[in-house]
Structures are given as structure tokens and as C-alpha cells.
Amino acid sequence: MGQLFVKICGITRPDQAEAIAALGVSALGFIAVPNTPRYLPPSAMAGWVGSLPVVRVGVFLDQEPHTIATWVEVTGLTAVQLHGQESPQDCHRLGELLPGIPRIKALRIRHLSDLEKSAAYVGCVETLLLDAYHPQRAGGTGQTLNWQELAHGSLPLPWLLAGGLNPDNIGLALSQVTPSGIDLSSGVESKPGDKDLGKVERLLQHIRSQGWAVAASLPHPKLSGSLLQ
DSSP states (O other), X not given: OEEEEEEEOOOOOHHHHHHHHHHTOSEXXXXXXXXXXXXXXXXXXXXXXXXXXXXXXXXXXXXXXXXHHHHHHHHTOOEXXXXXXXXXXXXXXXXXXXXXXXXEEEEEESSGGGGGGGGGGBTTBSEEEEEEOOSSOSSOOOOOOOHHHHTTOEESSOEEEOSSOOTTTHHHHHHHOOOSEEEESGGGEEETTEEOHHHHHHHHHHHHHTTEEEOSSOOOOOSSOEEOO
């Protein structure tokens, strides 16, 4: 099947981070959004995040590019995920401030037509992330996307599938769409911020049993567009 980027997001504990990295995931995600259930301030990340042997993604929400750049420098993050209403200009500016740090732009998808906004981010980010739309919450809702509908769309950049994924539905999701990677948080938790290592292990077993290899790095953009299916 090829390689699949596997990101486990909303990590809050060093012991769980080390254990999940050892299971063989591609990346761990750390929430840099105050007043959210899985938030970690930079002081809490600085002592240990930078030593983890995987891609280390900071998740931000409508924060100033300079603030994000400072956070990355202090904590040892190796990629940033922008989960709010960040404009292509914001993403471009962030690239100037953080050369060599990949940018992931999350798009909240309610209808297939929402994919059209992805074109504006070509050249401004390296990867897209598709998450389920929720009127009040920007992520971590446990709601799934309409995978059958997504299979009829197209995107101009590599993309990660998010939104309500768990070990029990990942096989069905990957049978209907073919993302460059997947992003899970609540689907591998016992409660917000407390990861269930057994669920992560089961997730990886399902992925590998379908013939996927876990990618070591974020996918690189291609010059041509990529179909979802």
C-alpha cells in the first residue's frame, strides 16, 4: 500500500510520549492552545519534547507567527500545525520565520466544496489536514468526516485524515480514502490527554495488517495534484 504518516496528537505526559514513540509512530502532537483540555505551556514542553525520536508537531490556533516561532525555538518542536483561520499570508510569514520547519494547515470540512479553499495554501504549507467541522470546537471532537464523499474530491498537496479515527474504524476509513497520513487524539485515549497505549498498539497493528508501512517523516508536496482515491 505504501507509506502512511501516523501522528498521535494531544500528548501531555513524558512517559506516554516515550512509550508511543517506541511503538513506531511517525509523530507526536502537542497542543499549544491555552484553555483547551490537552494544553501544554512551553515551560512544560521544554525539558523533554525536544529529545523524542519522532517528528514533534506543535498545534496552534490563530496565534501570531512570531509567537509560534518563539515556541518552536524554546521547545524543540520540528513541525507546526495551524488549526485555526490562519491565512495563506500567515503561513507564508511563518515559513520565513522558521525555515526548514514543515507547516501543516488544518481545514475543517463540512461539505465537499470546502476542499476548494486548499488551493490558496499551495506554496504556503507543505501538508494539509482534513478535520470534521464542529461549530464550537476546532478539533478533538471525535466526529468523523464523510469518507465516501471525500473519495470524490481532490487536493493539491499531501494530506492527513483526522476526525474521529480509532483502531476500530481505521480499516474502513483507509478502504475509502487514501491519505498521506492519519492524525488521532481522542480515538486512542482513556480520557482527554491520557493516551491508551493498547489502543495505539492496536491501531498500528491494523495499519500494518493492511500493508501500510509507517512513514518516518512528513510527505513532501508533489508538483501535480493528488487525488483522494
